[in-house]
Structure formats: C-alpha cells, structure tokens
Amino acid sequence: MIDHLRSDILNGVYAPGDLLPSELKLxxxxxxxxxxxxxxxxxxxxxxxxxxxxxxxxxxxxQLPGFFQSISFGYSSSIERDFALPLLIEDFRKLHPTIRVKALPLQSVSNYLGTVKDYMNSGLLDVCTINNLDFQHLEENDDIDMLQPLVPQTHTYRFAQRAFTQGQTLLAQPIVFSPLVLAYHRTHFQEANVPEPDGSWTWQDIIQHAHTLAVPGQRHGFYFYLLSDNRWPVFLLQSCMDFAMKQPGAFRLHGTPLLESIRLCKELINNREVFPRYLSESNDDVNELFLQGKVSMILTTYTSLNDFKDLDIQYDISPVPYLFEPRTLLNVIGVAVNRNSKQPQAAAAFSDYLASARAQRILRNQTISLPALKPVAEEPLEDANSLNRPSRYDLFRETISSFRMNRDLNMPLHSFFPLKTILKQYWSEFIDEEALCGQVEELLNSPSAKGGVYAEE
Structure with missing residues (x-):
C-alpha cells in the first residue's frame, strides 16, 4: 500500500492538496x-x-519535498476546443517538468464567474479563463483585487490588452480574440445565383438575399442565437450611440438611431420567410443547423468556427452587415492568476506560457482561433490545409478598426442585463414600441441603474 500510494503521489495521480482514499477504503x-x-x-x-x-x-x-508543484486551472466550456488545451498543457509540462497543471473544466456551471470567485476565495483555483465581459463584471463589483497583476507581452494586440487592463495594470493575459462575423454556405449562394457577401453589405442586403436563399420547407436564409451577449449587442453598437449621459435624466430613446437598430433586430427575427422559428438554447444549436444546411448565413465568431475545422463543409466568412457604421462585437478570452495563489510563481509561469509565442503558435496551427499575439496571428500558417479554415481567414486584419467590446456602450452591467430583459419583451411582442421607449428611458435615467456615471461636457 505504501509503495502504491507513494508512486501515485510522485507521478501526479494524486496532486498536492488532493485527499487520499479514506482508511476504510484503503x-x-x-x-x-x-x-x-x-x-x-x-x-x-x-x-x-x-x-x-x-x-x-x-x-x-x-509542497512535495524535492518533487512537484501543482496548480489548478479552471476554464469555461469551450476552452478545450478553442485553445487546443490538452496539447498546451502537455507542452507546458515538457518545459516545466516540476509543475503539474490540474485542469478543472467548469462546463456544467451555469454561473461560471460566480463559481470562479468562490473557488479563488477558497484557494481551489490558481489560474482561470475569463473574457472581457467577466472582467467588466469584476471591475464594477470591486472584485478586481482578487487578480494578480501581470507583465504584458510586448507584441500583444493593444485592443486585446485593453480588455483586461485597469489603469496601467494588466490583470489577465489575453490569449485569443474573436470578432463577430457572418459565416455563409458558398454552395447555397452558387445554387441561388446570389453574389457572396462583402464589407459593403447592409442589413437590408441580408434581408433581400436571405429571401432568395431560403427554400420553403428545407432551409432559411439567416439565423443567429439572439440571447447571446456576444450577438445582440452588435445592433446597439451599430447605432453609434453612447449611453453615458451628459446630465442626469437626459437619455431619450424616441427618434434615435438606437431605436432604429432595435427595430431592425425585431424586423430580422420576426421575418419567418428568412429567419426560422427555432428555439435555440445556445450558439451550438445555430452551428448545428448551419452544418445541416438548414440555414444559409449565421452570425458567429472565429472561436465558434472551430466546430467546422475537421468537417467537409464549404463555407466562408464576411464582415458583419452594418446599419449606420461598420462595427462588430469583439470577445477577448484571457487567463487570470489568483492573487492569493499558494503557488504564485508556478501560476504566473503557466499564464505567461499561454501568452507566449510558442503556445500561441500551437494554438494557431491547431485551431481556427485568433492568437492575441500579433506576430503569430499574422504570420504564414505552417500547414494552411490541415484544418477547414475559411478562405477569408485573414479578414480580421482588415476589420480591426470596426472592433468594439460591450464596455464601449459605456453602460454598466447592472443596466446592461435589465436592458436585455426589456428588449426581449419588445422583440417577442409582449410590449409595444411606446412601452419599450418608456421602460428603457426609465431604466437608463435612474441614478441607481446608471451607477451615477455621466459623460463630461
């Protein structure tokens, strides 16, 4: 028994901090x-x-005497796919043989960020993945002190670093960025004799061509998962309105570009000739319909394209159609270190590794995700044909100026999520436009909801 348990401990079967089986079980x-x-x-x-x-x-x-350090790494549901995580962990182990990374997938957790905070406060997490919306939440709830300040990588895209920077301090290493794009079936466009989309397309072009692409009883022209916080805000961003008021009580929705963008979204999702009445539960459902050929165009992200990387599907991507100005929604995913980690050096070593050129190159060659390190993201691929990448994979380089994050709405999250609830009611036709305007104006003019933040004159 002693030899067996000793071997399991030294070989990492039981990591530092793990409990052995009970005496009764032994x-x-x-x-x-x-x-x-x-x-x-x-x-x-x-x-x-x-x-x-x-x-x-x-x-x-x-701290095993003369042996291994162990760190726990918590991550959200799609990270294994989007990071090629098993390969990265194995490569890190080769570089740092005395550090063991204990992967803690949190797929089944509905409140991911809440669980991360609880685990960090309990000492159960040393490193974790967060996105820019998570970081905004931590900032606004005064939880940012739980994150360890990190040393920025020299050549990381500045917009990616901005996602996790407070003042001049970087609090998470950006690993990948993923702008919203339009993905489309090339074969559907060829069959329907419709020109492939490009950066000049407006939402009216989408509606017009989606009608032509739709085949009654077989496929619809356009679809996206409306409730995703990485989808619906793109309409607000394209209104080009800033939610920070110059004075309390000054916000008005009536007669604004914002109202036009909200109307546009309603027009799209209620057009049953082109937009299916399908009760999707996630973006995965949308990708599945796309793979089955039941929709011709979808709003998706570079990371979601990893669902197609090993499949025989003829597709491509194009910039998101625009209303007033070409803008698209950006999601940045990074890794943060628990300030109270018991293994701070090992945790920092792992986060630095994931942001390094070596790891970023593995990520780029093995996934369709976009590395946050600019030289790696833009260098030629080692084997361009190894994955089913869209032919316009480099589109992101031409559209960087259109990238916006949720925080660019200049709206605190304690207003953002109630606004989403109001919009759902309007888009579902539970309230009319007059009620929509009244409720949104009441929400955004409330000092408690607004957080007391107003733009300077």
Missing part, C-alpha cells in the same frame, strides 16, 4: 486491518508526502 482495497492501514499512512507522513487532517482525511502536502 483497508478494503489492500486487504489490510485498520491498524496496518493507519501505520502505512503514518509512514507517508514521515516521508513528508501527506498530512493528516482531523475529521477530513489524509491530504497530499502542498
């Missing part, structure tokens, strides 16, 4: 008496491999 597993099992555990205590915790059990020591 007696059954190794067919020992309680007394013998207890003596065996005492021997491992003397070797410095475990400590006994009253009423808890036997725990592997946090």
């Amino acid at each position: 007696t059954k597993l190794f067919q020992l008496s309680n007394k013998s099992a207890r003596k065996g555990l005492d021997a491992l205590v003397e070797e410095g491999l475990i400590v006994k915790v009253d009423r808890v059990g036997s725990r592997v020591t946090e």
Whole structure:
C-alpha cells in the first residue's frame, strides 16, 4: 500500500492538496486491518508526502519535498476546443517538468464567474479563463483585487490588452480574440445565383438575399442565437450611440438611431420567410443547423468556427452587415492568476506560457482561433490545409478598426442585463414600441441603474 500510494503521489495521480482514499477504503482495497492501514499512512507522513487532517482525511502536502508543484486551472466550456488545451498543457509540462497543471473544466456551471470567485476565495483555483465581459463584471463589483497583476507581452494586440487592463495594470493575459462575423454556405449562394457577401453589405442586403436563399420547407436564409451577449449587442453598437449621459435624466430613446437598430433586430427575427422559428438554447444549436444546411448565413465568431475545422463543409466568412457604421462585437478570452495563489510563481509561469509565442503558435496551427499575439496571428500558417479554415481567414486584419467590446456602450452591467430583459419583451411582442421607449428611458435615467456615471461636457 505504501509503495502504491507513494508512486501515485510522485507521478501526479494524486496532486498536492488532493485527499487520499479514506482508511476504510484503503483497508478494503489492500486487504489490510485498520491498524496496518493507519501505520502505512503514518509512514507517508514521515516521508513528508501527506498530512493528516482531523475529521477530513489524509491530504497530499502542498509542497512535495524535492518533487512537484501543482496548480489548478479552471476554464469555461469551450476552452478545450478553442485553445487546443490538452496539447498546451502537455507542452507546458515538457518545459516545466516540476509543475503539474490540474485542469478543472467548469462546463456544467451555469454561473461560471460566480463559481470562479468562490473557488479563488477558497484557494481551489490558481489560474482561470475569463473574457472581457467577466472582467467588466469584476471591475464594477470591486472584485478586481482578487487578480494578480501581470507583465504584458510586448507584441500583444493593444485592443486585446485593453480588455483586461485597469489603469496601467494588466490583470489577465489575453490569449485569443474573436470578432463577430457572418459565416455563409458558398454552395447555397452558387445554387441561388446570389453574389457572396462583402464589407459593403447592409442589413437590408441580408434581408433581400436571405429571401432568395431560403427554400420553403428545407432551409432559411439567416439565423443567429439572439440571447447571446456576444450577438445582440452588435445592433446597439451599430447605432453609434453612447449611453453615458451628459446630465442626469437626459437619455431619450424616441427618434434615435438606437431605436432604429432595435427595430431592425425585431424586423430580422420576426421575418419567418428568412429567419426560422427555432428555439435555440445556445450558439451550438445555430452551428448545428448551419452544418445541416438548414440555414444559409449565421452570425458567429472565429472561436465558434472551430466546430467546422475537421468537417467537409464549404463555407466562408464576411464582415458583419452594418446599419449606420461598420462595427462588430469583439470577445477577448484571457487567463487570470489568483492573487492569493499558494503557488504564485508556478501560476504566473503557466499564464505567461499561454501568452507566449510558442503556445500561441500551437494554438494557431491547431485551431481556427485568433492568437492575441500579433506576430503569430499574422504570420504564414505552417500547414494552411490541415484544418477547414475559411478562405477569408485573414479578414480580421482588415476589420480591426470596426472592433468594439460591450464596455464601449459605456453602460454598466447592472443596466446592461435589465436592458436585455426589456428588449426581449419588445422583440417577442409582449410590449409595444411606446412601452419599450418608456421602460428603457426609465431604466437608463435612474441614478441607481446608471451607477451615477455621466459623460463630461
């Protein structure tokens, strides 16, 4: 039993901080008496491999003498796909053989950020992934102090660093960025004799051509997951309005470009000739309909294109259609280090590795995600034909000036999410336009909802 447990500890089967099986389980597993099992555990205590915790059990020591450090890495549902995570962790282990990364996927957690905060405060997470919306939430709720300041990479895109910077301090390493794009079936366009989309397309072009592409009973012309916070805000951004008021109570929705953009979204999703009445639960549902050929065009992101990377589907991408000005919604994903990590150097080493040119090059060659390190994102691919990339993969380089994040609305999240609820009611026709304007104006003119933030004259 001693040899078996020692081997498992030294080989990382039980990482520092992990609990060993209970004494009762060990007696059954190794067919020992309680007394013998207890003596065996005492021997491992003397070797410095475990400590006994009253009423808890036997725990592997946090700092194994002369052996390994262990860090826990929490990440959201799509990171294994979007980062090629198993390859990166294995490569990191080759560079840092004394550091073990314990991956903690949080796929089933509905409140990802809340779980991350709880785990960090409990010392259960050393490193985690966050996106720019998560970072904004941490800032506005005064939780940003839980993140360790980091050293910026020299050649990271500035807009990616801005997503995780407070003042002059970088608090998460940007790893990938993912602008919203229009993906389309090239074969559908050829069959319908419709010209492929380009940067000149407006939303009216989408509506017009979606009618031509639609085949009754077989496919619709256009679709997207409306409720995604990385989809619907693009309409607000394209209104070019700033939600920061010059004085309290001054916000008006009536007669504004913002109202036009909200109307446009309603027109799109309620056009049953082109937009399916499909109750999607996530962006994955939209991708599945696209793969099945049931929709010709979708709003999606570069990271979501990873669902197509190994499949035989003829598709391409184009800039998002525009209303008043070409703008698209940007999502940036980074890694943050717990300021109270018990292994701060090891945690920082892992975050720095993920942002390094070596890791970013693995990510670019193995996924369709866009690395945050500019030289790597823009260098020629080692094997351009290894994945099913869109022919216009480099489109992002021409559209950087159109990138906007949710925070560019200049609206605090405690107004952003109630606004989403009001818009859902309007788009679902539970309230009319007059009620929409009244409720939005009441929300955004409320000092408590607005957070007391007004733009300077």
